[in-house]
Every structure is written in structure tokens, then in C-alpha cells.
Amino acid sequence: MPFLTLHSTRASAPPVQPERPGGEILTHRTFLALSIPLMLSALSTPLLGVVDTAVIGRIPDPSLLGGVAVGTLIFNTLYWLLGFLRVSTSGFTAQAQGAGDPAGLSLSFYRPLLLAGVFGLLLVILQSPIRDVSLALMTAGPEVEGYAGVYYNIRIWGAPFALANYVVMGWLIGVSRVKGAMFLQIGMNLSNILLCLLLVGALKMEVTGVAWATLLSEVGAAAAGVIWVLMLQRRGRGGASLRNVINLRPMMQMLKVNRDLLIRTACLLTVFFLFTSRGAALGEDTLAANAILLQIHYVMAYLYDGFANASSILTGRALGERSAVLYRRAVRLGGIWSFGLSAVLTVIVLLWGSELLTLFTGMPEVLELARQYLPWLLLYPLAGFWGLQLYGVFAGATMAGPIRNSLVFSLAVFIPLLFLTVPPLGNHGLWLSFIVFTLGRSVFLWMYLPRLNRLFLTEKSAG
Secondary structure: OOOOOOOOOOOOOOOOOOOOOOOOOOOHHHHHHHHHHHHHHHHHOOHHHHHHHHHHOOOOOHHHHHHHHHHHHHHHHHHHHOOHHHHHHHHHHHHHHHHOOHHHHHHHHHHHHHHHHHHHHHHHHOHHHHHHHHHHHHOOOHHHHHHHHHHHHHHHHHHHHHHHHHHHHHHHHHOOOHHHHHHHHHHHHHHHHHHHHHHHHHOOOHHHHHHHHHHHHHHHHHHHHHHHHHHHHHHOOOOOOHHHHOOHHHHHHHHHHHHHHHHHHHHHHHHHHHHHHHHHOOOHHHHHHHHHHHHHHHHHHHHHHHHHHHHHHHHHHHHHHOOHHHHHHHHHHHHHHHHHHHHHHHHHHHHHHHHHHHOOOOOHHHHHHHHHHOHHHHHHHHHHHHHHHHHHHHHHOOOHHHHHHHHHHHHHHHHHHHHHHHHHHOHHHHHHHHHHHHHHHHHHHHOOHHHHHHHHHHHHHHO
16 A cells, blocks of 8 residues: 555655654654644634624523524534545645645645535535435424524535635645644634624624624635635645646545545544434433533543644655654654643543533533533543544544544444443443443554554565
């Protein structure tokens, strides 16, 4: 299996240079300098929906808040399914950067951008059936559904731009322009806040206002990002013809990687859907308590994204440069810092977990249940950090097959365990199944790591 499958114009790849770690020694300081902006950028990702919900929540009408919350959930789900556009773009771009291939850098942007446009237009064309099916699954009341429909009907037109922004972010991360990627995300969220305050606070447009604010901020961020990438490519003398962009062989390879990442995301959605539905069957208070604990879990996952994305960049660059030292160093530092983050998060939950819960709700019944199941979150960091870290490593290598398989295997463990443990253990069985699933992601992906290591050894001996 070759390291580089995107750049078909290269006759052969240079051998691994075991003594040259990417042109410089990767230190803890340089790894953190790359990781921290990526971490902040990842944390800003869900803020669009949070801002919409917070602004509309100031209006004393629960139907308005429910409608925006449902509409936001629809888009979060759609875009999460298509989040592979950012991940695969980062991997291919980092490989081209490491190989010193300006044409490959251009192609690693134009090809996924074309794909983002196609997916975005499909979402727009199919907007009515997507809306109707989504609202039917939500089973909300008629007023909430009406407001959710208003929000959805406006924001759906931003789908091509939201997905283009994924590609822009992936490309900028791939070329280590992490601060620029972070500022783009911050700019998008700031513009959303200002537009929400103007359209909702001043012009009293309510749900229509927050939907237009989010749409305009997505369009603005995508336009600014695409223009910036084109300027960077012109400065780097990159460029690609339309014929090379739509070249079938590398395009199919990119689609194969994205297909595997899509399957991975579908497995995750299945887990969270089953988790939520089984929790709902245990009562409204249990459902609310689980929702709070899952929100804390999401924050933890986004924090790990910073280290995973840094490892993805460095792994892709190592493959492009054929640097075994950089690869080994990236895996090692990523593991060390992810483990360190796990220890910190565990201590925070242990010492201040109850105080964190009060930030989400003041209802005593829900708080009591959340505190009862909070100890399960103590296990999440240690169970999941290695799998999340290796996800970045394999994504940087554009080896999506092991990522896909690890999620499929973990899901195959989760489903029977869920149905075996929930009847006797209740919500504790639900959380036990989820923690085992999380541990499975780490163990199953770790089993594929020797395969990636052998690729380096094979290239080294061949060189």
C-alpha cells in the first residue's frame, strides 16, 4: 500500500529519511504551539448553534427556543456526517506539504472543494424530504416544528458554504496555518453574534433573524477562507488544471477515504441515537441528566481534537517527507499530551464535577441524577484518549479503513451489551455500555498501529 495516493503525478516517492525529522526536531513546545490553536478552533465549532439558542432563549416563549434547538440539532447532525471533508483534506494536504508538491497542494484543496459543492447542492435540492423526515424523527409539538421549519428553510441555503468552510479549515490545518484557521472560526462566530444581536435584538426578527445571522456568517467565512487559500496558493506558485482536478483515479481514492470516514461517523451517530432513545425510555429526568453529562463529554472530546489534529498534520507531513523520526515523535508526543489531558480532566471531574453540573441546570431532580451517574465520566478520558489520538494519526496517513473498522467493531460490542445491561442495571448499564464502546475504539484502532509502523519499515528498507 503506497503512502501517497493523491498525487499521481509523482513517479516514485523518495525513501524514508530516518535521521531527518521533518527538517527540525519536534519538541514538546512546538507540538503544543501547534495543538493549542487547533484546540481553540475545535471548541469554537459548536458555537453557532449555542449562540442561536442563547439569543433566542432571551425571548420568553419556549416554543421559539425549542424550534431553534431542533433546527440546530438537524444541521449539527447533517454537518457532522459530512465532517470527513475536513479530516481527509487535512491528511492529503499535509502529505503534499511534506512532499514539497505545490501542484499537489492545489489539488488537495480543489478536489474536496468540488465534492463539498456537490454535497451542498444535494442538501439544497433535497431540503424538503430532509426537513420532513428530520422533524418526524424529532416528534416535537406543532408550534416547535413550525419554528424549526422556519429556521431550517433559511439556513439550508448555507449548506454549500458551510461544507466549503470545512475544506478551507482542513486545508489550512494541513499546511499548519492553524492560527489562521482559528481566527476564521472566531470571526465566523463573532459575526454571528453581532448579526444575531442586530436582527433579533434590534429588528425583532426572532427565529428568522437567528437563521439569517447564521447563514450570512457561514457565507462570509467561506468566502474569506476560499479567497485566502487562493492567495496562499498563488504566493506558493501552486495551481491545477480542471483536468487534473477531476482526474478519476485520485478522485476515487479521495472518495474511498471519505466513504470510510462517513461510515465511521454513521457508527457514532448510531451509538448516540441508541444511547438517547434508551435513556428516554428511563424517564424525562434521566434523559435530561444524560444530556448534561454528554455535553461535558463533548467538551472533553473537542479538547482531545487539538492533539489529534496536530498529530494528523505531523503524520501527514512525515509521510510526505518520508521521515520515520517525525512520525514516531508525533505519535509519542501526541500520546503523552493526550494522556496528560486525561489525568487533568479526571481530576477536574473528581473535584469539581458537581459544580460543573450546576452550570447546565438548576432543577434538583435532574442534578441529583446527574451526580449519581457522574462517576462514569471519570472513566471516559482514560478509556478514550488513545483512540481519539490514534484517529488523528491514521487520518493524517489517510488510512481510513482501520478507522472505519475500529468503529464497526466497537459498535458490534456496544449493541448487545446495551440490551444485556440496561434491563438489570438501568442507566448504569447504559453508561457501562458507552464506556466499553469508547474503550473498544481505543483498543481496536491500536491493533492496526503495527500495520502503519510496518509501512515505514518497508519504505525504509526499499530506500
